Amino acid sequence: MNHFDYHDGELYAEQVAISRIAREVGTPFYCYSTATLVRHYTVFADALKAAGLDATVCFACKANPNLAVIRTFAELGAGADVVSEGELRQALAAGVPPGRIVFSGVGKTLHELEFAVAKGILQINVESEPELLLLSQVAAARGVRMPIALRVNPDVDAGTHAKITTGKKENKFGIEWTRAREVYALAQSLPGVEVVGVACHIGSQLTELEPFREAFLRVRDLVALLRADGIDIRRLDLGGGLGVPYDGETPPSPAAYAKVMAETLGDLGCRIVVEPGRLLVGNAGILVSRVVYVKEGATRTFLIVDAAMNDLMRPALYDAHHAIFPVHQARPGEEPVEVDVVGPVCESGDTFAKQRRLPPMRSGDLLAFGTAGAYGAAMSSTYNTRPLVPEVLVKDEAYAVVRARPSYDEMRALESLPDWF
Template identity: 75%
Template sequence: MNHFDYQDGVLFAEGVSIPRIAADVGTPFYCYSTATIERHYTVLAESLAAAGLKATICFACKANPNLAVIRTLSRLGAGADVVSEGELRRALAAGVPAERIVFSGVGKTRDELAFAIESGIMQINVESEPELLMLSELATAAGREIEVAIRVNPDVDANTHAKITTGKKENKFGIEWTRVREVYAIARALPGLVPVAVACHIGSQLTEIGPFREAFLRLRDLVQVLRSDGTDIRRLDLGGGLGVPYDGETPPSPAAYAGAIAETLGDLGCSVLVEPGRLLVGNAGLLVSSVVRVKTGATRTFVVVDAAMNDLMRPALYDAYHAIHPVTEPSAEVEAVPVDIVGPVCETGDTFARQRPLPPVQAGDLLVFATAGAYGAAMASTYNSRPLVPEVMVNGNRFAVVRVRPSYEEMIAFDRLPDWQSDTKTGQ
């Protein structure tokens, strides 16, 4: 469910019309609904509680690292799952307490780990033996004891896109589950480390409950073995991955997901961490764009919009589907015709949809790309020297720009000319 609806023939975000925002900030822009974010968090939290789980929801900041988004969730009680020092600093700046932050990621640097130790976060998820040794060295030097989890690679196929599958043995993430017992023995012996948790994340945009159950059952067996070895496992970090409907998919409900956790792991006496990203913010965001022109080609019609692949990478990167709707509600009598919806970037890959039925549009009309709240602005770039698009948050009948569009001058000012390209004459 989301809070984007037509009212009197015009698309609204909660109580604010999309054309009103477009007139104020220009297009393209991202628009987020506070009410949708809050509802998705609440449904998940209530589902976990109803299943009898002592659970903490740590928002996966990589899905949408905007401070206003993170703070909205933090005020509801969410923690944060971060994968870089930048995300950790953002979570802290947004008001997430350090004791509700988990640091994941396969390539954490020495400086990043040192900052995490200094910040006093809840848990660091270790993904290799060299990282374990480095963390012990840093913790000992800082005079700290750090609670850690070993990220397990359970070799489970998540049945999702190959580029967002993370739990198979050929993926770069985690430690192969058959070696985890050995690595926990190393962790128990190292100074400065307190191994208290097991972590696992098998992929993103899962639309079936089966892979979760398979991974959870492997974790269950592993916890029992580790406890028999003397490791005091108190927490289970189950990652995220529950999908959202982009194109008619029917992912498991939060209640079904919580039920699967309770049925497979609920009697172990562990607290649970879950790290959803897309589930909380995907349906809470739109990308709003203007039609630049309609171009008739030799074999098809192109609707050229002012948003581009640098603003929303998912279609170019994953062949991902986003529903596209006009902001002005089309009449039921108007026949949709197949068009290619494309952006202005000089690549054929800058195509959002091919032969997608769309009501007739003309230059200046507004279109929205649905389910764009996750991995939209987060993955944007300035390719073709295009400014990053602004982000807007709506709350009831109010809206605010929560990331501004930089000017061309501000973009260019980040570059520096070397001294040998100076225009100052040298007397030659």
């Protein structure tokens, strides 16, 4: 469910007309609905509670690191899952308590580990032996023992896109399942870390529960082995990955997901950490763009819009589907036509949709790309020297620009010419 609806033929975000934002902010822009963010978090957290799980929900900031979005979740009691120092700083600035922050990621640098240890966050999910040894040195030098979970790779096929699966043995993430006990024994012997848990994340945009069940059962077996080895496992970090509907998918409900979690792990006496990202923000955001030209090609019609692949990378990167719909509904008597929706960037890959049926559009008309709240603005760039897209947060009848569009002068101020010019 989301809070983007038509009123008298015009698209609104909650009680704010999208056309009004377009006039005042300019296009393209991202628009997020506070009501949708709140609803998605509440439904997810309530499902875990109803299943009898002692759980902490840490929003995966990589899906949407906007300060206002993170703050919205923080005020609801959420923690944060971060994968860089930048995201950690963003979470802290948004008001997430350090004790509700988990630091994940396969390539944490020395400086990032030092910063995380100094901030006293909940835990670091360690993904390799070299990282484990470095972290122990960093923490021991400060006279502390850093709480950690080792991320284990259960070799489970998530059944999702190859570029967003993370739990197979050929993926770069985590410690190989068959070596987990050996690495846990090493961790237990180190002076700068305190082993508190097991971490596992098998991928993103999962639309079936069976891969979760298989991974959770492997985690259960590992917990039994580690406890037999005398290691006090009291926390399970189960990652995220539950999918959202982009193109007719019917992902499992949070209640069904929580039920599988409770059935497989609920009797272990462990605190559960879950890290949803896309599930919380995907349907809470749209990208709004304006038609620049309608171009009649030799074999098809091109709808050239002012958003581009640098603004919404997912179609070019993953061949991802996003619903596309007009901000003003079709005029009476107008029948849909097939068009290719493309951007202005000088790449053939700058294509959002091919032969998509849309109402006849004219230059200046507004379009919205649905389910764009996750990995939209987060993955945007300034390719072709295009300014980053502004982000807007709506609440009831009000809206605020929560990331401004930089000017060309502001972009150029980040560069300089060397003295020899």
